[in-house]
Amino acid sequence: xxxxxEVETIRHGIEPHLxxxxxxxxxxxxxxxxxxxxxxxxxxxxxxxxxxxARRAKYLLLITPAGTVILHLGMSGSLRVVAADTPPQAHxxxxxxxxxxRALRLRDPRRFGSLHWTREDPGQxxxxxxxxxxxxxxxxxxxxLYRRSRGRRASxxxxxxDSRIVVGIGNIYASEALFEAGIHPGRAAGRIGPxxxxxxxxxxxxVLGRAIExxxxxxxxxxxxxxxxxxxxxxxxxxxxxxxxxxxxGAIRQRVIAQRATxxxxxxxx
DNA sequence: AATCGCGCCTGACGGC
DNA sequence: TGCCGTCAGGCGCGAT
Numbered sequence: 001x002x003x004x005x006e007v008e009t010i011r012h013g014i015e016p017h018l019x020x021x022x023x024x025x026x027x028x029x030x031x032x033x034x035x036x037x038x039x040x041x042x043x044x045x046x047x048x049x050x051x052x053x054a055r056r057a058k059y060l061l062l063i064t065p066a067g068t069v070i071l072h073l074g075m076s077g078s079l080r081v082v083a084a085d086t087p088p089q090a091h092x093x094x095x096x097x098x099x100x101x102r103a104l105r106l107r108d109p110r111r112f113g114s115l116h117w118t119r120e121d122p123g124q125x126x127x128x129x130x131x132x133x134x135x136x137x138x139x140x141x142x143x144x145l146y147r148r149s150r151g152r153r154a155s156x157x158x159x160x161x162d163s164r165i166v167v168g169i170g171n172i173y174a175s176e177a178l179f180e181a182g183i184h185p186g187r188a189a190g191r192i193g194p195x196x197x198x199x200x201x202x203x204x205x206x207v208l209g210r211a212i213e214x215x216x217x218x219x220x221x222x223x224x225x226x227x228x229x230x231x232x233x234x235x236x237x238x239x240x241x242x243x244x245x246x247x248x249x250g251a252i253r254q255r256v257i258a259q260r261a262t263x264x265x266x267x268x269x270x
Numbered sequence: 271a272a273t274c275g276c277g278c279c280t281g282a283c284g285g286c
Numbered sequence: 287t288g289c290c291g292t293c294a295g296g297c298g299c300g301a302t
Contacts, residue, residue: 003296034278034297058296075295076280091280110279112296127298154273163297170296259275260295 002073004135004168005211006230007058010079013225014104015053017081018062022049022099030093034074034114037094041117045069045096056123057131057167062096067119069096070127074112080105081225132166135204140166142198149189149197158258159189160204169204172217172239175263177204179238184269186257210235238263 002010023045031037048064055061060079062069073079084095084103094115095103106115118125133139145166149159159165160174169177178185180203183196192200211217216230223229238246241263242254250267 072296074279074297108279109281110295112279152272158273161296171294 002058002077002216003170003173004058005173005208005214005232006216007055007060007073007168008212009216009224009230010073011053011055011060014079014081017102017225018050018053018098018104020049022047023064023096024099025095025097027095027097027103028093029088029095030091030111033093033108033111034072035116037115038117041115044117056128057134057163058170059128061122063122067117068122070114070116070118070122070125071106072114072127074108074110074114076110077106077108077113078223079225080107080223080227130164132162132164135166135168135201135208140201140204142201143194145201146192146194146197149192152189154189155186155257156183156189156192156200157185157262160200161258166204168208171260171262172236173204173207173211174258175239176207176237179264179269180207182269184266185262185264186255187270238265 026042026045028037028041044066045064048066050062050064052063053060054063058072060071062071081102082105084097084101091109092105092107094106097103116125116127122128148165152159157174157178160169160177175185177200181196181200183192183200211232214230214232214235215224217232217236218229238252241252244252246252246265246268248265248267250265252263252265254261254263256262
């Protein structure tokens with residue numbers, strides 16, 4: 001499931017294939033994604049050069065002079081750059097055809113992903129407007145998290161996964177960052193001090209940075225634009241390791257916190 | 271205002 | 287072997 005490191009890996013992978021290329025056609029074989037793929041995309045995009053391939057939170061932004069394609073990969077979405085005449089397989093829902101005979105192909109078996117089109121500033125789009133800071137920017141500080149967590153009784157894990165607080169952290173990296181910071185995922189967000197929030201921000205940045213360097217985490221179906229898996233799975237310290245020993249000698253536990261499977265070491269995390 | 275629970279969807283997996 | 291029920295999981299939305 002693509003979280004921030006996986007989306008950043010995809011962005012980096014597709015960027016050289018798109019930058020400066022012109023869109024020659026858009027083929028929508030299955031418009032029923034999380035929201036319907038807008039009609040008239042081909043008319044809007046044909047002839048447009050791709051000026052930039054950007055990312056905001058877990059959204060990919062394909063920026064053209066006429067507007068921006070906003071893409072979310074949901075749980076199972078992937079992007080490949082293929083020869084445009086490659087026969088589409090099951091769940092290959094959308095092709096953006098390029099003027100070099102290739103196409104950017106969106107596959108999404110579970111169809112939790114989405115594709116939006118806006119002619120306005122994408123930052124003002126409904127889906128992006130209310131998002132919190134990027135975790136890898138200096139904009140995110142421990143003092144901010146501390147301030148915004150006051151009075152919150154929900155778990156720090158739920159707090160971290162709230163995209164209005166900070167974006168890009170999903171189920172895997174929430175467990176990993178909290179382990180790295182030595183904070184128990186079930187602790188109420190409002191009962192953690194400023195020092196520990198500063199440590200948490202450092203942990204988030206360390207974990208996400210390392211995951212990006214490794215090309216993301218492949219659990220089952222994540223692949224990069226060229227089809228290779230990511231290699232961060234073997235570097236995961238707690239996620240998916242219930243019952244295995246932590247470095248401290250204790251056993252890693254699994255529990256449902258914030259409605260999701262959560263992994264932690266009860267000895268290292270308080 | 272914060273929090274919770276739902277629903278979208280398919281493939282994998284386990285039990286019988 | 288094959289069928290079927292269950293679950294995972296991002297995230298917006300409505301209910302509380």
